[in-house]
Amino acid sequence: MAGSPPRILLCGDVLGRLNQLFKRVQSVNKSTGPFDALLCVGQFFPDSANGLEEFANYFDGSSPIPIPTYFIGDYGAGSTRFVSAAAKLPSNNGFKTDGLEVCPNLYWLKGSGKFSLHGLSVFYLSGRQIPDDEGNGRYSRDDVDALRALAEEPGVVDIFMTNEWPSGVWNRTDLSEAAAGVSDPSDSDPVVAELAVEIKPRYHIAGTKAVFYAREPYFNDGAVHVTRFIGLASVGNKEKLKFIHAISPTPASTMPASEVCLKPPNATVSPYTLEGAINHTKEHTKRPANSDSVDQYWRYDVSKKRPRNGVAGERLCFKYISSGACAQGKKCSYRHDEEARGQYLKNVCFDFLNKGKCERGPDCRFRHNLIEEGDTLIVEGQGCQNGKSYRRIPEKKCWFCLSSPDAEVHLVLSIGESYYCALAKGPLVQDHVLLIPIEHHPNTLTTSPESEVELGNYKNALKVYFKNQEKAVVFFEWIFQNSPHANLQVVPIPFSKASNVQRIFNFAAKRLGFEFSVTAPGGDNGEGRISLRSVFDGKSNLFYVELPNGTILSHSVDDKEKLPVQFGREVLAGLLNMADKADWRNCKLSKDEELQMVQNFKTGFEEFDPAA
Structure with missing residues (x-):
């Protein structure tokens, strides 16, 4: 049914028992499905080489995988062999957080990251605190750091996947008989507990303890929503404990605030807010004596001075x-x-x-x-294909200066007198481009009047070009002190999304605690830019966005204010339901792919190009 929430299956340690797992998935899918995806936590690979033949049948395509399946437990027998082979596949080149494709319908979530799954915001931490016997499956400090940085971004996380249980999750609740013994801290992870406190997911899913345990929802400090923790048993366990569980959450990004903050009657306070709760579990957690493991421990213990x-x-x-x-x-x-x-x-x-x-x-x-x-970087002017040359640039290295050896000139689409147009590195959408001053300049609002005229010509040409594709255009620029080289972002969006751009930017601003100033509401953004240029002092931090209807939203950013570097891109990624592409590094293309996109754009834009 259109508009219905996604239906997700959750599974504990698979241990290589793929025949049994997918037989159960097909049965559940037939009786209560269809389901959109399967998320697996805990050890995905077999305990011994005896299970590898069954495992290999799926990896080589002999046995089909019924629904898209994502796993994080990248340790166990054969894990190095299979994940290494997957990482080398051409389709998995580049930085990916939405899973490396191991075979059709099977995706390995490597390291840590976030991605959008049918509108749900999913965070994951692959691996464990302690590696397996072969030294595999250990998460790194960088994996944890990345999640901590992501946790500070706006938005509610729907699902958090970890292999190990967070230490202390059993606090402030009565453990079920089936989950007796799970409070043993030697098999729980204080780092996961700390991440759960910072990420505040609506659902936290974990494996490893070989039991099924659905904790009462708990409140989060500093958030209006509750978290539901679900621990899952292993596939084929002799006790016949539940190893597969279904949820159907509406993405928080589409829910009214009144629904996000609903408090279930059985909700408890956070299990992690007990005085010293996390530190206490750390002190009683068994740690190997080798130096690497000790090193792993101090990295996350903020009470100790680090080496x-x-x-x-x-x-x-x-x-x-x-x-x-x-x-x-x-x-x-x-x-x-x-x-x-x-x-x-x-x-x-x-x-x-x-x-x-x-x-x-x-x-x-x-x-x-x-x-x-x-x-200083002294570079003699270099000629371009169209015969134009550029001045010496007494600046630091800059990949936007055409005369710099760092410039990726193969991304250039058009070169005018004062501006050039280039394909964005790691584009958010097809034909996401940048308008960049040829002279090294920190912003587009304080360039010369002649340069502003040429910029306007480029913008108008791009609007007509994209209008023929039934797309509107959003322009935005983040100006901060010591900006290295100005670039005006140009993002085409479907006409159907254009009316919501102002609403979602205002919503994002509200979440960060500020309100936009509005210039030329519903009018000509050319006039709006004149007004903005007249009041901008060239020294302040400023973010502004030019909407398809001509309105300009702007915000002067205080030095102490927190505004994400990729704020404009993140907001548009949310509008387009592609949150996994909010970071340009998730969208990096090979040089061949970039060259093909450049050629396609040039062919279509040729008749509109003001510099032609």
Whole structure:
């Protein structure tokens, strides 16, 4: 039925018993389905090599998988062999958070991340705190850091998948007889408990303890909604405990606020708010004596001083370095370093700053050396295919300056006198492009009047081009102090979504605690830009968005205010129901794919191109 909530099956440790699992899935699907997806937590692979033949039949396509299945328990017999083979498939190249396809209908959720599943916001942490006998299946600190950063973004998380139970989840409740013994802290994870507190999911799903346990809903500190924790038994367990469970949650992003904040009568206070609850479970958690495991422990214990490591000492807070603000403030266990933030704003790689190295190597678009004050990049003007040349640029390395060796000139679509148009790196949608000043300039609002005229010509041409495709256009720009090089984002959206753009931006602003100023409501955004240019001092932080109906929404951002670096993109990703694409790194294309998109755009845009 159109508009009905997605129907999701949840499963505990599979242990390689795929025949039994999918037989049960088909039975449930036939009797009470259809279901949209299956999410598996706990160990997915067999305990021994004896189960690998059955397992391999699905991986090679001999046995079909009935519904889209996602798993995080990437450890056990044969795990290295199968996931390594999947990671090498051409279709899995690039940074993906919505699952690497192992075979048709089977997806490995690697590391940690978030993605949208039929409108549901899903977070996951793959692996465990302690590796298996082969040294596999351990999550990393970076995996946890990434989730902590994601947890600070606006929006309610619908589902959180972990392999291990969070320590203390049994607090403030009576355990069922079936779940007796689950409070043993040696088999629970304090890091998962900390993440549950920060993420505040509506559903938290875990495996590993070989029992079924549906805890009473509990309240979250600082949130209006409750969390339901569900622990699942293993497939084929001798006690015949429940290993598969169905839910049908309406995505929080589509629910009225009055429904999101409904309080079930059996709800309890948070199990993690007991005085010292998480620290207490940490003190009683068994830890291997090897140094790696001890290292793993101190990383998440904010009460202890950490050893110094990395290029600049203690680990850096990505949220602070990238946006200049961190909601945890002084409570944050990571370093808020102004000097490192300054280097980051000068295009120095965060991993290089944080760890002294970057695993992306030549694929990384950021600098892998520190920039001293007064450094200059002197580049002689280079001719382009159309015969135009550009001035020497006394600036730091910049991938938007056409004369810079870092510029990805294969993304350029059109070059005018003052502006050029280029395909966005990691585009949100097909034909997501950027309008960029040729001169190194920090924003588009303080360029010369002649440049503004050419920018207007490009914008009008793009509007006509996309109108012929039954699409409207949204323009937005994030201007912050020390902006490296201006770029106006151009995102085409379906006509059917155009009337909701203002509403969703206002909603996002309200969630972050501010209201937009409105310029030229429902009028000509050309006039709106004139007004905006007249009042912008060129020194403030400013975000503005030009709506399809001509209205301009703008907000002057205080230095201490928290506004995500990718705010405009995140809001539009929500509007288009593609939350997994809110981060451009999730949308990276191969160079061949980029070249094909560039060629397709040029062919269609040629008759509208003001620079042709």
